[in-house]
Amino acid sequence: MLMTETTPPVPSTPPSTLLLLVRHGETPTTGTVLPGRTPGLHLSDRGQAQADRVAERLAGLPVDVIYSSPLERTRETAEPTAACTGLDVNENAGLIECDFGEWTGAALAELAGLPQWQTIQHTPSAFRFPGGESFAQMQARMVEALEVLCAAHAGGVVVCFSHADPIKAAVAHALGTHLDLFQRIVISPGSVSVISYVEGRPPAVLMVNSTLEPLSGLRSS
Template identity: 75%
Template sequence: MATATADNAPVPPAPARPATLLLLVRHGQTPTTGSVLPGRAPGLHLSDRGREQAERVAERLAGLRVDALYSSPMERAQETAAPTAARTGLAVTNEEGLLECDFGGWTGSAISDLAALPEWQTVQHSPSQFRFPDGESFPEMQARIVGAMERARDAHAGGVVVCFSHADPIKAAVAHALGTPLDLFQRIYISPGSVSAISYTDGQDPAVLMVNSTAEPLSGLRPE
């Protein structure tokens, strides 16, 4: 509703600020994707397939005006961000909040070995109750990436931000935006090189626009 000045001239309401769009990109495939829990161990790079996926992300972003790029410091995330940085001319900002979960003593273990442990059932069905040995808990991981997203949202209000991260943090971020309990976040699947999109509008709950998208162009998410 319009207000009025002292001389009763109507004052139009302030225009609504456009939504802030955050795109969450999982890094591309690596030589150990699906077989090993790499965690934060250094030295893991993209495979040939992963580099193709990184190029594809950059291609899909064509036509969408991107305001900022953020990435986990891990090599595989940085390498996934590189083609988008080259196409947009934007620098990639390292964001610790986008890091992979700290798997502690499980880092580097074969997933087939971990799946045989009784604790694996807790990881899959009651993750809110689990902390990795000498590592991070799932609630801590979720709070960390949600905090990073909120900082990016506030720093680029009304813009488009692309965040390059890892499967479990992205799943936890999507679950938070959906209002899904953390104990159900394993039901969300995030493929290598996929994009998930969350829109933030002042005074409203976040809107999840897409999850685990690997095909179509992304320009339609924000009409120019």
């Protein structure tokens, strides 16, 4: 009997998905008030310039889809990128700001004097905003939303416009960092953070809080 050798098939490599997380630009209350999900808050002139800069930095990157938190400040930050790419801005509730409950609209200077503020800074996993979300709920909601979007656009470039705390929580999760350490991550207005997702593998964090260089040369790891 003639025996022939056969070459085993090469396993296919799962597609990598490039996820860009963009914090909205500055508003008139940035750094002074905890706006939360308050409607009607728009970008300041500086925030609009930051939004325009994001679009410039993304020029040349093959963006497949754009998602945004439903709030005005995130949609306004996404609009210049949508105009440059010819894509629509798709609202996704999973990207929305944390629900700060009774603290919504409070001055940060006043909140910083409360004993609960130390819990927020040092053990946020144990804190829930009165009448609102816990940080753990926010992180689970954000991570689930991103995983669904990456699965829906596997192998593509997905740009999501969101808020500081949800982005910090998503980056911490991707890094394998405990939620109690997520306050060490800085996410500035108009910044871009990048995570590469491949099915069946841990995510790879490629960039955090980037505000300067062009992004057209980004590649999944």
